[in-house]
Amino acid sequence: MIDYNTLRNFPIPEVRQRVTPRDAVFYALSVGLGQDPMDRRQLDFTDADRALRVLPSMAVVLAHPGFWAADPATGIDAVKVVHGEQSITLHHPLPAEGEIIGRTRVTGLIDKGEGKGALLYSEKELRDAATGTLLAVTGSTTFLRGDGGFGGPSGPVKPVNPVPETPPDITVDLPTRPEQALYYRLNGDNNPLHSDPDVAAKAGFPRPILHGLCTLGVVAHALLRELGDYREDSMKSLALRFSSPVFPGETIRTEIWRDGAFRARVVERDVVVVNNGKAVFA
Template sequence: MSLRKTASYAWTEKDEMLYALGIGLGHAPLNRHELAFVYEAGLKAFPTFPVLVGFHGSAMDDVGIDYRYVLHGEQAVSLHRPFPPEGRASTVSRMIGAWDKGAGKGAVFSQETVMTLEGETAPLATIRMTSFARAEGGFDGPREGQPRPHAVPERAPDRTVRITTTPNQALLYRLSGDLNPLHADPDTAKAAGFSRPILHGLCSYAICCRAVLAEYCDFDPARILHHEVRFSSPVYPGETLAIDLWKDGNTVSFEARIEERDVTVIRNGKTLLSR
């Protein structure tokens, strides 16, 4: 596909700190590892922050799909070097795939966004997002060729990390840019088939990165080169994510489930480490 779109973004240390608070960092104010992401003295950018910077102004906006019936399918970010806690960048977003599941069965769309710091030519980060559009099938597109998801090991997890979300976490996370009422308004959530507002998928995405960062990186964000997931079910604010981790060399595989409901919400997770 040839659809392309350019945009520019600026972010500040305050934006970075608000994002870190929205994904649950700083819940224990005396934890100096987490404080580094929410306090301006020596502030560090969290590895998944680029997906927030590149959230708006994407090529997908021009496809013409009905967003009332779109589900977030997969998300990935590749960091080509450490992300600065403040700066200005330009992005080039393009559609890289569309797979037709047939009339009445929906379609899968994938886009890639390359981010470059202002005044530079080397890419800073590459973001990939895949969406399932339930109302868009039947346009005679290809049905085969969609990339296979990462397969997690079949052995028992090497480690399991439990992170509990807060009841107001979606209300806090949405202040970083995703103002979809599905995450705040009870009536909108019920109309969409949910018992109450759900947590943003990108917040769950970042929470899984928190687990990897704490368990295998000693909270050093420069060690994370790539982080990807496949979303399989929504999370309700206040629930606990049990994140199963497998480490093989520089690859960390993971899946996350909600203990209260015994539902897997993140599948096929993969994080690549620098060493």
């Protein structure tokens, strides 16, 4: 069982990562760029022989602390962990090469009650190791499905962004690949829920699911294409809620409003997988 004070103050190790152009290219490929061989704009993110650009959403995997929730000392039932929400605030374009420092900490813990799970809020700060420049801050809400009823606080719960009731202004369909989760986990998120059928079954899924952050990468690609014209410095912030898992091989349809609101659904099942999204572009 979770101990509130232990988890609230859990020491997540600082991570230093030496980023290379290969890392930037691999990340772009792992979230689906390059599937259209005639889209020359995508080559700026996937061809290291060009003046390489880095996708803003790569902030979620840079200096990633790994699946630290699986450490028995946390008290978390790691098999039942699901990514609930994610945000990114960009302060500076991400470099394609250099050393980056990531410092992650738990910022909040909400007890939803016995049998109802818990919410864990965490934040990661990314800085350039050489200059100390703040590059980005990412925020996560993790739903601990098996850990409610530990006697912790019941609030405050973060508010969600409303989605317009009008039809979306833009719709973008981007396919995922059947093996995409196996590629994406090489970015540093090796949770077996995304690779091992037996672990997926224990968690209540018929097969391994796509990482929530991979779904985010696909959606962020659609947003960058439509609202930022592939300018990597145009995206200033992004926040969303994961509402249902994506299975590798499904098509993600991102529905976008001109004010930056968005949601996404899988075409094959017509299920909303990302909701309450809000993006800010310069």
